[in-house]
Amino acid sequence: MAKVVVTGGSGMLGRWVVRHFVEQGYDVLNVDTKKSEEQLCPSLIVNLEDLGETYSALAGADAVVHMAAIPAAHIYPPEVTFRNNVMSTYNVLEAAAGLGIRKVVLASSESSYGICFAVHPFGPQYVPMDEEHPQLPQDSYGLSKVVNEKTAEMFNRRTGMQVVSLRLGNVIPPEWYSRFPDFMNKPEERERILWSYIDTRDAASACRLAVEAEDLGAVALNIAADDSSMAIASRELMAARYPEVTDFRAPLEGHETLLSNEKAKQLLNWAPKYKWREQVNQ
Numbered sequence: 001m002a003k004v005v006v007t008g009g010s011g012m013l014g015r016w017v018v019r020h021f022v023e024q025g026y027d028v029l030n031v032d033t034k035k036s037e038e039q040l041c042p043s044l045i046v047n048l049e050d051l052g053e054t055y056s057a058l059a060g061a062d063a064v065v066h067m068a069a070i071p072a073a074h075i076y077p078p079e080v081t082f083r084n085n086v087m088s089t090y091n092v093l094e095a096a097a098g099l100g101i102r103k104v105v106l107a108s109s110e111s112s113y114g115i116c117f118a119v120h121p122f123g124p125q126y127v128p129m130d131e132e133h134p135q136l137p138q139d140s141y142g143l144s145k146v147v148n149e150k151t152a153e154m155f156n157r158r159t160g161m162q163v164v165s166l167r168l169g170n171v172i173p174p175e176w177y178s179r180f181p182d183f184m185n186k187p188e189e190r191e192r193i194l195w196s197y198i199d200t201r202d203a204a205s206a207c208r209l210a211v212e213a214e215d216l217g218a219v220a221l222n223i224a225a226d227d228s229s230m231a232i233a234s235r236e237l238m239a240a241r242y243p244e245v246t247d248f249r250a251p252l253e254g255h256e257t258l259l260s261n262e263k264a265k266q267l268l269n270w271a272p273k274y275k276w277r278e279q280v281n282q
């Protein structure tokens with residue numbers, strides 16, 4: 001049975017990733033600074049900012065799914081966020097390289113495009129926004145994700161290990177769908193994430209498919225649901241909040257996602273299954 005280390009497995013998304021890999025028959029170890037509320041697999045308390053601890057935690061793994069991070073700007077002082085996210089990712093990749101682990105998945109973010117936490121607000125250059133869109137962060141969280149993707153490319157060049165960075169949209173566990181009616185008709189509420197979302201279960205399946213894929217090198221993939229999180233059609237959202245954007249690269253006739261998930265579908269053979277609008281009365 002293949003052994004997967006999930007970092008951040010005590011966190012909001014990580015616990016769903018742990019659950020998914022356990023259900024799929026993997027031997028899973030959760031590595032986190034805090035204990036998990038669920039005991040679905042063995043856990044180790046580790047600070048990934050320490051390379052020695054990271055080596056011990058990853059020894060014997062066939063793959064690493066690195067979810068651990070400070071997951072947004074403005075939670076900690078900016079340099080703390082940068083140091084934690086960048087050093088923990090460097091250490092995971094350095095230890096994986098040293099231990100001969102050939103596959104790593106990283107949690108990147110749509111925040112790496114910079115719109116989310118911009119001090120000087122700006123909009124997308126075009127929609128749906130794909131992986132070719134410039135990453136222009138003005139904050140240390142977004143920058144940490146850009147740096148981590150570069151670190152992944154460096155280790156791929158050095159060792160050939162496959163590193164798939166998943167640029168996740170706003171992650172939503174199923175119990176949060178009941179909150180959608182509060183904002184689904186207010187375009188101003190989620191404009192900075194282009195109204196994107198991804199169900200924790202679909203994010204977890206993307207992680208597994210990224211571990212099981214072969215020969216991807218170092219690649220970054222947007223991970224978003226097929227639809228937006230809003231009751232308003234996508235073209236109307238754009239007209240309301242980003243009227244200056246004229247470059248539409250898809251027909252956008254309904255509620256389609258404005259964070260393109262096409263590349264992940266192609267390279268991972270992945271498809272999101274869960275839609276909030278099938279579970280909430282509008």
Ligand SMILES: NC(=O)c1ccc[n+]([C@@H]2O[C@H](COP(=O)([O-])OP(=O)(O)OC[C@H]3O[C@@H](n4cnc5c(N)ncnc54)[C@H](O)[C@@H]3O)[C@@H](O)[C@H]2O)c1
Nearest residue numbers: 008010011012013032033048068069071107109168170171
């Ligand atoms: N939540 C979202 O909407 C969202 C969107 C895009 C990307 N992401 C990314 O997804 C990942 C998971 O996010 P989340 O929302 O579940 O966050 P979370 O805070 O719920 O979970 C992160 C976990 O990482 C652990 N951690 C942090 N630093 C650590 C370190 N140095 N060593 C060991 N463990 C450490 C924390 O203890 C926590 O349990 C993060 O990388 C985040 O940046 C999240």
